[in-house]
Amino acid sequence: MKPDLPQNYVPALRFSWLTKIYDPIVRWTTRESLFKKRLVAKSGLQSGARVLDLACGTGTLALLIKNQYPDVEVIGIDGDENILGIARSKMDNDTARIQFDQGFATEMPYAEAEFDRVFSTLFFHHLNDQDKQVVFSETYRTLKIGGVLYIADWGRPNNILMRLFFYIVQLLDGFTNTRANVEGRLPKYIRDAGFKNVEVFNSINTLLGTLCLIRAEK
Numbered sequence: 001m002k003p004d005l006p007q008n009y010v011p012a013l014r015f016s017w018l019t020k021i022y023d024p025i026v027r028w029t030t031r032e033s034l035f036k037k038r039l040v041a042k043s044g045l046q047s048g049a050r051v052l053d054l055a056c057g058t059g060t061l062a063l064l065i066k067n068q069y070p071d072v073e074v075i076g077i078d079g080d081e082n083i084l085g086i087a088r089s090k091m092d093n094d095t096a097r098i099q100f101d102q103g104f105a106t107e108m109p110y111a112e113a114e115f116d117r118v119f120s121t122l123f124f125h126h127l128n129d130q131d132k133q134v135v136f137s138e139t140y141r142t143l144k145i146g147g148v149l150y151i152a153d154w155g156r157p158n159n160i161l162m163r164l165f166f167y168i169v170q171l172l173d174g175f176t177n178t179r180a181n182v183e184g185r186l187p188k189y190i191r192d193a194g195f196k197n198v199e200v201f202n203s204i205n206t207l208l209g210t211l212c213l214i215r216a217e218k
Contacts, residue, residue, distance in 0.1 A: 035202075043148065052118045059088075061121055063090055107138065117149075125153055133192065149216045153186065154178065154212070168208055186212070196217050198216040199216075
């Protein structure tokens with residue numbers, strides 16, 4: 001049985017009817033290729049690693065990882081079955097075999113210490129503060145000792161222009177959910193979940209604000 005969407009669930013672009021154009025919008029407004037390549041380059045993935053793409057959306061990052069590291073096991077999870085359908089439709093050859101699961105980040109269907117790396121992009125700004133903290137704790141639970149979390153999400157704007165651009169995101173995804181991002185509080189929530197050596201290792205200015213790339217160790 002497929003899990004029901006929670007009442008406070010926010011689709012990728014807030015409105016489900018926009019899901020079909022998610023890929024071009026993200027590509028044009030967030031410098032997607034740049035920030036995802038930097039995340040993967042930083043990760044130091046090795047053959048045989050087990051990787052989770054948390055809130056994988058249309059599977060762009062999962063496919064990037066699998067294409068660069070064919071011997072890495074990649075699993076994607078997302079709550080939206082429609083967006084997972086898009087992700088699955090992209091797997092057109094054997095080298096891109098990826099397991100896409102429907103499920104929710106607040107209660108992931110995975111065992112403790114199951115993954116070497118967890119990636120998440122453009123997800124945490126959809127969550128209220130309480131759910132952010134729950135998901136960071138869940139992520140910590142599913143990582144192996146020595147495992148690493150990599151996040152790309154909206155952060156404290158680098159300048160006034162980036163702050164003005166970010167109002168577009170806040171209008172779409174809600175001022176309450178995005179407040180911790182714009183105030184730069186994600187690293188604190190990650191530390192509170194038990195992670196060590198939490199660092200914002202890169203920031204990228206985009207048409208919608210400043211994206212921060214974060215690395216944290218279990």
